[in-house]
Amino acid sequence: MRILVTGGAGFLGSHLCERLLSSGHEVICLDNFFTGRMDNIAHLRDISRFEIIRHDVTEPILLEVDLIFNLACPASPVHYQHNPVKTIKTSVMGAIHMLGLAKRVHARILQASTSEVYGDPTEHPQKEGYWGNVNPIGIRSCYDEGKRVAETLFMDYHRQNKVDIRIVRIFNTYGPRMLANDGRVVSNFIVQALQGQDITIYGNGLQTRSFCYVDDLISGFISMMDQTQTVGPINIGNPSEFTMLQLAEEVIRLTGSKSKIVYQPLPGDDPQKRRPDISQAKEILNWEPVVSLEEGLIKTITYFDRSISSGV
Numbered sequence: 001m002r003i004l005v006t007g008g009a010g011f012l013g014s015h016l017c018e019r020l021l022s023s024g025h026e027v028i029c030l031d032n033f034f035t036g037r038m039d040n041i042a043h044l045r046d047i048s049r050f051e052i053i054r055h056d057v058t059e060p061i062l063l064e065v066d067l068i069f070n071l072a073c074p075a076s077p078v079h080y081q082h083n084p085v086k087t088i089k090t091s092v093m094g095a096i097h098m099l100g101l102a103k104r105v106h107a108r109i110l111q112a113s114t115s116e117v118y119g120d121p122t123e124h125p126q127k128e129g130y131w132g133n134v135n136p137i138g139i140r141s142c143y144d145e146g147k148r149v150a151e152t153l154f155m156d157y158h159r160q161n162k163v164d165i166r167i168v169r170i171f172n173t174y175g176p177r178m179l180a181n182d183g184r185v186v187s188n189f190i191v192q193a194l195q196g197q198d199i200t201i202y203g204n205g206l207q208t209r210s211f212c213y214v215d216d217l218i219s220g221f222i223s224m225m226d227q228t229q230t231v232g233p234i235n236i237g238n239p240s241e242f243t244m245l246q247l248a249e250e251v252i253r254l255t256g257s258k259s260k261i262v263y264q265p266l267p268g269d270d271p272q273k274r275r276p277d278i279s280q281a282k283e284i285l286n287w288e289p290v291v292s293l294e295e296g297l298i299k300t301i302t303y304f305d306r307s308i309s310s311g312v
Ligand code: NAD
Pocket: 006, 007, 008, 009, 010, 011, 012, 013, 030, 031, 032, 033, 034, 035, 036, 037, 055, 056, 057, 058, 070, 071, 072, 073, 074, 075, 076, 090, 094, 112, 113, 114, 115, 169, 170, 171, 172, 173, 174
């Protein structure tokens, strides 16, 4: 099949392109290189089935494809808050353009949605039926509300135009190829620990997240795209929940770092807890994560250690 991956040069997108190519597909990686890097896909460039297009999803595009994975959107709070208006445009106009394309060429299309649609949740763990607790006017809203509107557009194109959609709600995912300056907690803590800098915990460190290793997440994406039982939305993530303090201690242990933990103010609207209920993914997709936090952190630490030493 010929498969379009928007945001294909980013962290998750580059792993997805790699997995699809290894299954024998033709892959078109579309990216505006805001947070994506050519380095992430450099090792794929010699494959004749792989094509790169520099394009912004806020502009329409015509392509002949069988499947679309729509990942284009900065995911780290630092990057999506850098130009919040652009972030909303990317989610909303990007969804409209990609859904329009899917409609025209009859391609199945998967939306990379997020646990942020649940906001600062009042239900725990989060099931897909929970409508969320999202501030519409805060500093995270450009991302959260943009992704919520994108889900609405996907469901409306499905109901109104019979577009063959899939929606996955991704919970915090980490692994090699995250940007060192990305601002997300796993990359921050690892880079700080490896460089002997203070480890910055925001707030009291008792807020929780549930971390999924990238390889597990990509398997979840593919299982969702391949099945015809549900259009979603479906939660994809690892239900093992940790406080940020536990994560910091684990990173210090695994790197053998002498870094000290320091506390900084909690950013606005930072969710207090987050853990996916993945019963639907288990039942319908026959999917569940298999990589433990320790195992995934070791692989990610090895990646950052190498990229810091080689100056990449
Ligand atoms: P990332 O920032 O590494 O990747 C996003 C990619 O999209 C980058 O390559 C970037 O250059 C590209 N992009 C951004 N705006 C674009 C535009 N207007 N046009 C074309 N390309 C554009 O982030 P990621 O972690 O790989 O996330 C990928 C997707 O998964 C995003 O949609 C994100 O919202 C979603 N997601 C990720 C996580 C996670 O924990 N990694 C969690 C929830 C949802």
